Amino acid sequence: MTVWDRPEPPTRPAPLDRERIVAAAIALADEGGLEAVSLRKVAARLDVGPMRLYQYISTKEELFDLMVDEVHAEILPEEQPGDWREVLRTHADRTRQATLRHEWLADLLGGRPTLGPNALAVTEATLAALDGLADLDTVMRAVETVSAYFTGAIRREIANLRAERATGLSKRDWQRAYGPYVSRVLATGRFPALAKVVHDGTEVDAETSFATGLDWVLDAVAAKLARPSA
Structure with a gap:
């Protein structure tokens, strides 16, 4: 039981x-x-x-299940957006915000499905938003793809925050500390593609990176939903 x-x-x-x-x-x-x-x-x-x-x-595992489900109450919006894309975006954004409030959640994301009432309500709302837009397998792969993206992105963001606290170095401090080494390595000419990114790439914050990546994933899902048999 x-x-x-x-x-x-x-x-x-x-x-x-x-x-x-x-x-x-x-x-x-x-x-x-x-x-x-x-x-x-x-x-x-x-x-x-x-x-x-x-x-x-x-068991402690049961306690973790209950904790995760309690946080899912924060993820479930009071009013569900009408558009499937906004439903998935809202799910991703609210999961990120909940994890920033409860960093331990990052360690429990992406495992076996959570079966508590709040988590099931989140899943139901997500699936319902895509109902009828494509065959069931396509809908499932779409939800899995978006979930895989935001789970990975959130875990990376939390890992960076933990690294900053553990080392006492902000991202900028870390870049300054390792800058001379990176410059020497890139000066060898062995990593031209990486050198181009370091010298010419635009640096963005975690929120902008998350939103941009999510937009790209949702664009891909939209293209697949437009031709579900492809």
């Missing part, structure tokens, strides 16, 4: 429920990442004995 199927036990001797447990776990993860989350630490946060939590949640 999944955590979604099991009823909650009576709230005694002190009031406790999965909502409070998940809120405490998310607070711990926001402060210290997933490594800061354990049933024992959540119990301490709630000032209850660890065994009390096992009445509600069997």
Whole structure:
């Protein structure tokens, strides 16, 4: 029986429920990442004995599932856009914003489907927006393609943010620190394509890069939906 199927036990001797447990776990993860989350630490946060939590949640993996589903409530918009393209864009943008608020989510994106009610509502809204535009397999590949793009882009952005904190170097500081080495390497002439990018390419921030890449992926999906049998 999944955590979604099991009823909650009576709230005694002190009031406790999965909502409070998940809120405490998310607070711990926001402060210290997933490594800061354990049933024992959540119990301490709630000032209850660890065994009390096992009445509600069997494993840490179940707790993670509940945490991810709770954040999906932030991803699901109150009003769904009418256009399929805006639905997918909104899903991607809201997932990125939720992950920037809860960086630990990046570690749990892209795995097995999340089956909680909020995550299922997000999936339903996404699929419904594409319903009837193409055959089912094309619709599924379109959703998977967009999801693969924004999952990878979000993970890369979070990895960069973590690297900045770990090293104490901003992106600009890192570029200055490694600039002399890169200049020497490029001066050898062995990497002409890379040299052109370094010297002539336009640098953009993470938000602009994310939005541009998402537009390109959505353009490709639109082209495929226009000729689903191709």
